[in-house]
Amino acid sequence: MLKFGVHFGHKKSRWNPKMKPYIFSEKGNVYIIDLEKTMALLEKSLEFARRVAANGGKIIFVGTKPQAKQVVEECARMAGMPFVNNRWLGGTLTNFREVKKRIKYLNDQEEKMAKGELQKYTKYERLRFKKEIERMNEKMGGIKKMDSLPQAIFVADAKENDLAVKEAKKMKIPVIGIVDTNTDPDPIDYPIPANDDALSSLRYVVGLVAKTIKETKKEPKPAPVQEKNNSKNKTS
Incomplete structure (x- = not known):
């Protein structure tokens, strides 16, 4: 973890006092995260991500700041999980019924375009449909295969993505989250103290979560146990 810069926190002036238990020391006015706490x-x-994946659950990967966007998308796709790496749409979790309608509309429009069913419209109208699909994909392309609420969310920056965290808490959806030294860890069910700014740190932590999910999904499920018939034949 040292070589990925996971241990580097923020400057002392930007710290959140609630992160004190996870701080090892300070160096050059920058807090150093306790990697033993991080590892634990x-x-x-x-382990929580394994349990969710083993039960066929979904975990939304969320990371909307510039250095997290590509990492979140790549890792979520590798794990076969939904993701949000642009602006979090208010109501994604708390008003999922309406979001689901928009997802259905997007999927229907893409299917119509793929089948050539939009060719009957004028060139201007087809261009309008195309731009609409592009805009909707930018907003919800990462969740367009999600047909129900997820079993958990994973935020690559708990402070940056506080709206997603608030919605998850309101819906009683567990939250896994990277918490840097400037973050309040209390709302996070499964906090991971780590550098949430360095690309190398993000790739390491987000990649581990994705790899764990992917490997868990590959594991063969145990065969159902056959109940033995313990009844004995009666003799006359």
């Missing part, structure tokens, strides 16, 4: 909490988070 990371393993706890991975």
